[in-house]
Amino acid sequence: MLNSYLFPISYAFLFFPFAALLFTLPFLIFQYRKHGYVNKVRALVLYLFLLYLLNAFFLVILPLPTSRHNAALASGALQLVPLNFIHDILKETSVIGSEPSTYLHLLKERAFLQVVFNITLTVPFGMVLRYYFRTGWVRSILYSFLLSLFFETTQLTGIYGLYDHAYRVFDVDDLIMNTLGGICGYLAAEWLSGLLPRIEKLDENIDLSTKRVTYTRRAIAFMIDSAIWSILMAICILLHIRASFWVATGIYFMLIPWLTNGLTPGKWLVRIRITKMGERITIAALFKRYGLLYWVFFGLNSLLVGSLDNMPDIGRLFLGIVMFVMNAWFFVHVIIHMIKKDSMLFYEKISSTHHVILWHTLPEEKEKEKEKEKEPV
Template sequence: MLHSYLFPISYAFMSFPFAALLFTLPFLIVQYRKYGYINKVRAFVLYLFLLYLLNAFFLVILPLPATRHNPALASGAMQLLPLNFINDILRETSVIGGDPSTYLHLLKERAFLQVIFNILITVPFGMVLRYYFRTGWVRSILYSFLLSLFFEVTQLTGIYGLYDHAYRVFDVDDLIMNTLGGICGYLAAEWLSGLLPRIEKLDEDVNVSTKRVTYTRRAIAFLIDSVIWPILMAMCYVLHIPASFWVATGIYFILIPWFTDGLTPGKWMVRIRLTKMGDRITLAALFKRYGLLYWVFFGLNRLLAGSLDNIPDIGRLFLGIVVFFMNAWFFIHLVIHLFKKDPMLFYEKFSKTRQVVLWKTPSEETEKEPA
């Protein structure tokens, strides 16, 4: 029976890196917007919670049927009699009521162990609900029930139609035991809170003004902008606007930040903005910053990747050499600055611009310079 549990757990651990990769971007965006920085304790708890959910899910759905066209369950797909597990235990157990020495046999009985498993599988869920999410007991019970209901419906529907028939029984006793496990976890969370940092106090001694704008944060903003900005460029192209790339980048990265006091949609999402060394960003500074970055650096790459039919072969060769050395230099420049305390890149120093953290105080939203 132990092997039947180790098998899905091993799959959960193997799939965790991929799930964590998908989880990381929304996690970072939420943390930056809500707290202004990434707290290691908060990150550890949430990634551990993700690992737990994967384990719980795989323990419930694995092993899968050998074929999608699985036969219907002979005993029926639903068991709706509450506490029917007691009859299962009495029927299968070798325990003798008047002989206490046989009571340990329960630890080897499938029906009894199944009940214990159904309780234990949601204990961590109830603990995290109370410790991290600070839910009350009513919502914790409700969420534990809904998690169990999700598991049961997944099995009943053959993973929502992936299989022809249910491959495990929808058991009302599983709903009861899973919900009980969530309650036990909720009660145990009080003990857990005494061993770990209090979630509500994680940010008490943190001054967001000491947090510099990291390259990770900047990369997320750039990633978001890289999804929106091409839409504007495509619109310019459809409208037959000449030099669509340069026009779109000028509107998106120069005019929009000028009107919004240094914000693009990506920067707004992760709560950072551009300033001219702490002062309001100017149109001239934006021209220097993004003109150099997008119109010159990325612009030359764009020319090389585009149509150059009107340029002689020697011209294309020369442009290719220039772009190669330019890209190599930029890569080295970026790597060096990744390990330096001063994160300002060449176009930032040239334009005397920098990115600062946006944060809300009780009275107003203020700019806080990175350390």
């Protein structure tokens, strides 16, 4: 029976890196928006929670039928009699009530172990709900029930139509035991809270005005801005605007930040902005900063690429070498500054501009946090 559990767990661990990769971007954006930075304790808890959910899901759905056209279950797909597991245990057990020495046999019997598994399955879920998400006992019970209902429905529907028939029984006892496991986890979280830092107190001594804007944060803002800027440039091209690249870049990375005091949609999303020595950003500083980066560096790349087609071989070779040297220098420049944890790249030093964290909390956000801390758990 142990092997039947190790099989899906191994799949969960294999799948975890891919799930974590998909989870990371929304996780980082949410942490930057809500807290202004990424706390290691929060990150550890949430990634462990993701790993747990994968294990729980694979334990429930694996092994899968060998064919999509599976046969219907001979005993039926529904078991709606509450506490029917007691009958199953009594029917299969070798325990004799008058002989205590036989009681340990329960630890080896399928029906009993199935009940223990169904309770244990959702204990971590209840613990995380109370410790990290600070949910009250009513919502913890409800969420534990809904998680179990999701598992049972997934099996009953043959993974929502992927298989012709249900391949496991929808058992009301599983709902009861899974919900009970969530309750046990909720109660155990009181003990867990005494061993780990209090989630609601992680930000008490954090001064966001002194925190460095990481390259990861800047990269996320850049990816979002690049996607929106590409749409703007496509519009410029459709409107037959000459020098669309330079026009779109000027509007998006110079005009908009000047009007919004250093913000673009990507920077706003991760709560950072550009400043000039702590003062409001000027159009001249933005022109110098992004003119060097986009109009000179990226613009030169664009011009060189467009010039290669109409040149002789020796000219293409020369321009290719120029492009390689220029891009290699920029790549090394960024890597060195990342290693040194120096956020001031060449165009930032020349323009005397840099990123800062938007650390001011709105009054209504403060009130919401205070009210949440007062909620009973």
